[in-house]
Amino acid sequence: MELQQLGTLSLDQLRVLVTVADTGSFSAAGRALGRAQSAISQAIATLEELQGVTLFDRDGYRPKLTTVGQVLVDQARLILSSAARFEAVAASSRDGFELELAIAIDPLVPTAPLIDSLLAFGREFPDLPVTFSTEGLGGSLRRLRAKTAALGICLLLPTIPGDIVAYPLLRIRLEAVVAPGHPLAKRQRSVTQADLEEHVQLVLSDPAAAPDENYGLISARRWRFVDLGRRLDFLLAGFGWCRMPEHIVAEQIAAKKLVRLKIEDDPAPRDALTIYAAHRRDHLLGPAGRWLLKTLQTRFPAA
Numbered sequence: 321m322e323l324q325q326l327g328t329l330s331l332d333q334l335r336v337l338v339t340v341a342d343t344g345s346f347s348a349a350g351r352a353l354g355r356a357q358s359a360i361s362q363a364i365a366t367l368e369e370l371q372g373v374t375l376f377d378r379d380g381y382r383p384k385l386t387t388v389g390q391v392l393v394d395q396a397r398l399i400l401s402s403a404a405r406f407e408a409v410a411a412s413s414r415d416g417f418e419l420e421l422a423i424a425i426d427p428l429v430p431t432a433p434l435i436d437s438l439l440a441f442g443r444e445f446p447d448l449p450v451t452f453s454t455e456g457l458g459g460s461l462r463r464l465r466a467k468t469a470a471l472g473i474c475l476l477l478p479t480i481p482g483d484i485v486a487y488p489l490l491r492i493r494l495e496a497v498v499a500p501g502h503p504l505a506k507r508q509r510s511v512t513q514a515d516l517e518e519h520v521q522l523v524l525s526d527p528a529a530a531p532d533e534n535y536g537l538i539s540a541r542r543w544r545f546v547d548l549g550r551r552l553d554f555l556l557a558g559f560g561w562c563r564m565p566e567h568i569v570a571e572q573i574a575a576k577k578l579v580r581l582k583i584e585d586d587p588a589p590r591d592a593l594t595i596y597a598a599h600r601r602d603h604l605l606g607p608a609g610r611w612l613l614k615t616l617q618t619r620f621p622a623a
Contacts, residue, residue: 329370331403334396336363337375341393345382405447418606422451424460424469427524427548428492428565429595433619434473441612448608456546458526464600471609472598473616484598487613489620491592493566496581497573499558505579512584513538520560522551563588595620 340349340360350357368375375389385393425434441450455463460472464484473489480486498504504511504519521539525546543560545551548568555562556577564578572578597616599605605613 329367331400333363333367334400336360337367338393338396338400340364340376340383341385341389418448418470418608420449420451421471421606421608421612422453422463422469423612424453424455424463424472424474426455426457426460426472426474426595427546428457428475428593429473430490430492430565430567430620433616437612437615437619440615441608444611445608456526457524461598464598467600467603470599470603470605471612472596474596474598475593476596476598477593480596480598483601485601486596486598487617489595489597489616491594493592494563494588495566495569495573496561496563496583496586496588497555497569497578498561498581499556500576500579502558502561502579504561504581510582510584516561516583522555522560522562524548524551524562 336349336353339352340346343349343352346360346364347357350360353360364375371392373388373392374386375392376383377386438450438452451469453463453469455474457475460469460474461476461481461484463469464472476484476486502519504515507515516538517540519539520541520543521537523537523542523544525544539560541560543554545554551562552564552568554560555564556572561581569578573580597613599609
């Protein structure tokens with residue numbers, strides 16, 4: 321069922337206008353729409369009368385859009401496109417699909433398989449609105465609990481909360497690294513926690529985290545970052561040391577732009593960290609969300 325009236329306008333009038341502009345003549349538009357040329361001419365004349373404008377210059381062999389006609393054709397295309405999306409979303413809802421899918425990701429998530437998954441999702445569900453946001457560390461979990469995201473791709477530390485259902489996607493290893501010009505890089509031995517305490521630790525931080533949440537913090541002086549890329553910039557500039565995902569710093573280590581630190585009695589977990597796809601236990605994913613979850617599980621290396 322199609323929405324027909326927009327004030328004094330109808331979608332059919334706009335469709336006729338766009339078709340005449342695309343085909344170049346009233347007769348060609350009539351053939352494209354399966355109507356008589358006289359019906360097309362009457363539809364355009366009615367539209368011009370209602371809006372008080374001249375859409376086509378009819379003095380030549382073929383009708384030519386006037387300046388205002390060209391502007392209004394562009395507007396008509398936008399309205400028709402929006403109407404089509406409106407109908408598609410309504411049809412999806414009738415078929416049991418979500419009205420939209422909101423996704424939130426933490427900064428440590430590798431980009432390439434995520435992009436591949438979203439591109440595939442767009443091809444499968446071209447009319448489903450998607451909301452996407454990159455959060456600070458822990459932000460995806462907060463958005464799930466606030467019900468502003470249906471699917472989170474995130475770390476869950478120290479354990480998976482009881483109100484969350486989580487599916488492991490991949491494991492990432494963290495490397496303790498520092499710029500080669502930093503004093504810690506010049507030591508001829510493994511560094512101790514006492515050595516690290518003297519230097520700035522560049523911390524990927526959750527601004528809303530409770531003050532007693534403390535994962536892998538050693539140094540007394542901490543510079544806090546929400547954005548992983550900005551922290552990397554400061555790391556390469558020699559402002560401090562930190563633990564970075566192996567997939568992000570591998571090239572810099574190979575190029576000798578960063579140096580690995582060997583830490584004696586390192587309190588950080590030796591095991592790799594797990595990235596999860598997660599949703600609230602009391603809010604199951606709809607068909608589109610389940611499709612994306614399955615795609616993510618096939619495109620990310622299994623944990």
